[in-house]
Amino acid sequence: MSMINDLLGPMGFIIIAGVLGLALIAVAAGMFLLQPADPLKKLQATNATATAPSRENRLRTDNGNNKLEKFSHFLEPQDEEELSSIRLKLVQAGYRSRNAVRIFYFAQMVLGLGALGVGLLYAFLASQNQPLETKQMVIYALLPAVVGYMAPRYWVNKRQEERQKSILEGFPDALDMMLVCVEAGQSMDQSIIRVARESREGYPALSEEFEIVAHEMKAGKDKAVVLRDLSERAGVPDISSFVTVLIQSATFGTPITDALRVYAEEMRDKRVMRAEEKANTLPTKMTLATMGLTVPPLILILIGPSLYGIVEMFDKMK
Template identity: 60%
Template sequence: MNIFQDLNTMITDMLGPFGGILLLGFLGVVMILVTLPTVLKRPDDPLDRLKASVRAPAAKASEKTERLRAPSRKDKLEKYANFLEPQDAEEYTAAKLKLLRAGYKSKNAVRIFHFSQFALGILGLALGGLYALLKMQVQDLSSQDLMIMLLTPGVVGYMLPKYWVTRRVAARKEAITNGFPDSLDMMLVCVEAGQSLDQSILRVARELKAGFPDLALEFETVSQEMKAGKGKEAVLRDMSERCGVQDISSFTTVLIQSQQFGTSIAEALRVYAAEMRDKRVMRAEEAANKLPTKMTLATMMLTVPPLLLILIGPSIYGITQMMGSGN
């Protein structure tokens, strides 16, 4: 009994009044990290193998269509795929599409994204625990403050990859929208010069690589898929989904309809390029009209206080001097 009391006293002196809780939490995290590889590498249950062998003939025919990912021997995270990736086809497709729109086109992008969330969350918890230990040696902390110190870095680390991908999607959409009218003008010039649509797309991709690399990469992908023999309509629709920009969607619809109805692609590009130029001018005017409203608060904060000080300051100073001399 004295041994437990001495141990409790030692833990309390080292870690503070919540030392036992912190020690148990740290041991729990260590046990989870130690047992996680063992759980993920556990052997298959014979009953599960029997059920799989019974279902194998029916599932073999639809394996290619229902498979969410292609395994790779070089990927070190392949054995943790069931833990790091969503198993629902809709969730996996949505996550993959979002990462594509952010510019991450690797086949393991979804797996790496979820691994980053898991790793940064664990790292945040570890850093929060270390900070809490150092803080408890200086002052006493309540249980609420202790939980905030432990959980806040973990939540921030878990949400950081999602925030990064969201910002990347927004920045990429803006870059594609800004460079799209110029690409249409270049494409119109190439088509009117006698080049085919495939050649004009490739030429535009080469010319835009320095100024708008994201849009140039999309056009280059379209050109390579067309060379590989993929249908033009499917290639254009895939480009529209990857970009997630309304202007690109309208552009692909125009090209598909021109191909289906046999109309002139040059005429369609001329009309659509003029519309995109007008739209860019309207976006610039909209941004310019928003600027005075955005600057109103800054103008008031930086202009009104000095102006009041200059106008009212001497009067206030004279009044205080007069009242002081009167007293």
């Protein structure tokens, strides 16, 4: 320990442990990347190539682009409930790729280790000028690692909230347009396609969801299942209620125009109520800013002349 402290300073032991840990991670990653492919998977891919059409092979087989496939055991939670939860969160945030879960956990690992390395480097440089206490060294090393590890989760949560807000804002207008299309004689599938095309510029997230619904209906998927998937992907209560109305209308045989008209009116009322709620909370939010910006100048204007007169009076008394 004395030799290590002489060579590297008080942080020598932590630096050596960190370097060894990174070296072990690099060796393990290299071994996983260089390991031979599973013969059973090779056989399955060969059989699929021989029996399936060329386009289907391009869609279903792995052409070497999936670099994280070998690390799926480490980059995906083994608990099925946790895996479904994080996958749903990523879908609601707009990340629908096959490797979204793996990329998410890979980003957490890389950012966490990278921030840990930066923290250790900063602690080492800071200890050269002044010896650090153990508490300070732990804070300098672990705090950046925690921030780096939590940064992808914060980003996904932020994207999920923004996307749901965008869908909620554009849904009343899309519902009115859908009602106009249905009353003009178009079917529900055609109206969804038209709404997706017309709302692409203003509300891209909502347009994307309606396009997915249109493609799934064209593919022959059951309409009730498609609508429930829409409700799950959006994660917005208004969309869930809309899906429930459509399914009940189709189940009981009631006219879809009546259901859309009533629900569109309700959505317009809810939008007005949300605007009124924001307007009513505005005075409360502005109270502190108003007091901070107006009260000090007002006090200065009212008391300033008196204070100036008092100061002049004391000067004359002197």
